Amino acid sequence: MNKYQPGHVDNELADDLIQKIEQKTAKVGVVGLGYVGLPLAVDKAVAGYQVLGFDVQEKRVAMVNSGINYIxxxxxxxxxxxxxxxxxxxTTDYDEIKNLDVVTVCVPTPLDKNKQPDLTFVRSSAQEVAKRLHKGMLIVLESTTYPGTTEEELKPIFEATGLKCGSDFFLAFSPERVDPGNKQYNVKNTPKVVGGVTPTCTKVAAALYSNVLQSDVFEVSSPRVAELEKLYENTFRNVNIALANELALMCDRMGINVWEVIDAASTKPYGFMPFYPGPGLGGHCIPIDPLYLSWKAKEYDYYTKMIETSAEINDGMPEYIVDRTYRILNRFKKSINGSRILLLGVAYKKDIDDIRESPALRVIALLEKEGANVVYNDPYIPVCSINGKEYRSEEVTEDLLESVDLIIITTDHSIYDYDSIVENAPFVFDTRNATRHIAQNRDKIEVL
Structure with missing residues (x-):
């Protein structure tokens, strides 16, 4: 791996494009204006490029063109x-791609109903680009995917036009590193990894990001390395969160406070990095990306035991939360069937408006299945739908807090007044340790 260094390459088309990139005259397109694409499009525009964003959702396109933010x-x-x-x-008009020098693809890579990689959006985007591909164009895939996607899926689509990768056009993979809600690191200041199909492809793509971002750009030997390193990043988090969740399950049986254990371990200045338990994993990346890697590994007759076990532990946390809810209500001689339960927070992490794969949604569905009357509050999510049923966020008032049998904190938003919540609540089950600072009324709180 090398840090990007500016310089010319032995390809006239590549040199011309690098010159355009450095002079900020290159016209840049971003396909997909979601959580990854829109921030990238804005940063490229701020850096001085003429940027055109593409999305199939007309509402998004209209909002961007009106200067209205939704990310x-x-x-x-x-x-x-x-x-x-x-x-x-x-725009929604993909024909405008023909006028661009650079196209970055930032579309979703979900799992299908069988929990296998679904590259529908990647393939369709590549086909749209291929129809307008021309000599001297750079295409970069940023969507998280399994090793081999860029070379095995995209390259054949583009070369079917008769143009050759590495000489006529340039293709690379550079994984997005977006952490929604992170106040310290964003697209602009997070180091970037780039792997091109050829060394020339790598140089052209690295030139782009070095002129857009304020962080270092690192070159790797191939798209496969870049694709795998992104999966490893998120698998690392998945596995360590699973370990913290398993520790929480053990501590429950042992009568030990898991949060105190983790805090104590965190005093070690080396060899330890704290991860924390919770009601399950959410977001588009952490619960999904390890399964992309696990799926690809089977092609090589390798079974990823640690990844599969981690997914099993994390996937089981919503059921565990319901089991603990049973036990808490039982202590008050109440049945979960008929109890009114308030969930605080349905976003998958604090202080954001994203409910993708949120474990809180599964907790609600499981509680409802057991006959509970569930209401929720989330200042970032005014409405959500679960199994076809629409829920609306209830205002947190003293009347609401006093009217429920139990409050479960599933997302620890900073905006919540936890002192007031605990004071007015009958009992609080805190799955995020959001109430750790509260000294009074500790007898009304149970933490995960």
Missing amino acids: GDVVDTELRDMVSAGKLRA
């Missing part, structure tokens, strides 16, 4: 200013 990690004023200055525009 929490995008600065409202930056989006509005870039649109007003004519540096950023959005």
Whole structure:
């Protein structure tokens, strides 16, 4: 792995494109204006490029063109200013790709109903780009996927046009590293990894990101390395969170406070990194990406035992939360059937408006299945749908807190007044240790 160093390459088309990139005259497109694509499009515009965003959702396109932000990690004023200055525009018309020098693909890579990789959006985007592919164009895939996708799926689609990768056009993979809600690290200041199909492809792609971002750009030998390193990043988190969840299950049986154990272990200045338990995993990346790696490993007759076990532990946490709820209500001689339960927070992590794969949604569904009357509050999620049933966020008032049999904190939003919640609640089951600072009324709190 090497840190990117500017320089010319032995390819006239590549040199011309690198020159355009360095002079900020290259026209840049971003396919997919979601949690990854929109921040990237705005950052490229701020860096001085003429940026065109593509999305199949007309509502998103209209909002971008009106300067209206819908992604929490995008600065409202930056989006509005870039649109007003004519540096950023959005469209649903893929024909405009033919006028671009660079195309970055940032589309979803979900799992299908059998929990296998679904590259439908990646393939369809590649086909749309291929129809407008021209000499001297750079295409970069940022969507998280299994090793081999760029070379095995995208390269044949593009080379079917008759153009050759590495000489006529340039293709690379550079994994997104977006952490929604992170106030310290964002697209602009997070180091970037780039792996091209050929060394020339790598140089052209690295030149792009080095002129957009404020962070270092690292070159790896192939797209496969870049694809795998991203899966490893998220698998690392998945496995360690599973270990913390398993520790919580053991501590429950032993009568030991898991949070105190982790805090104590965190005093070691080396060889330990704290991860924390919770009601389960959420978001588009951590619960899904390890399964991409596990699926691909089977092609090589390898069974990823640690990944599979970690997924089993993390997937089982919502059921465990319901089991603990049973036990808590039982202590008050109440049945879960008929009890009114308030969940605080349905976003998958604190202080964001994203409910993708949120474990809170499964907790609600499981509680409802057992006959509980479930209501929720989340200041970031006014409405959500679970198994076809619509739920609306209830305002947190003293009347609401006093009217329920139990409160479960499933997302530890900073906006909550936990002192007031505990004071007015009959009992609180805290799955996030959000109430750790509260000294009074500890007898009304049970932590995971």
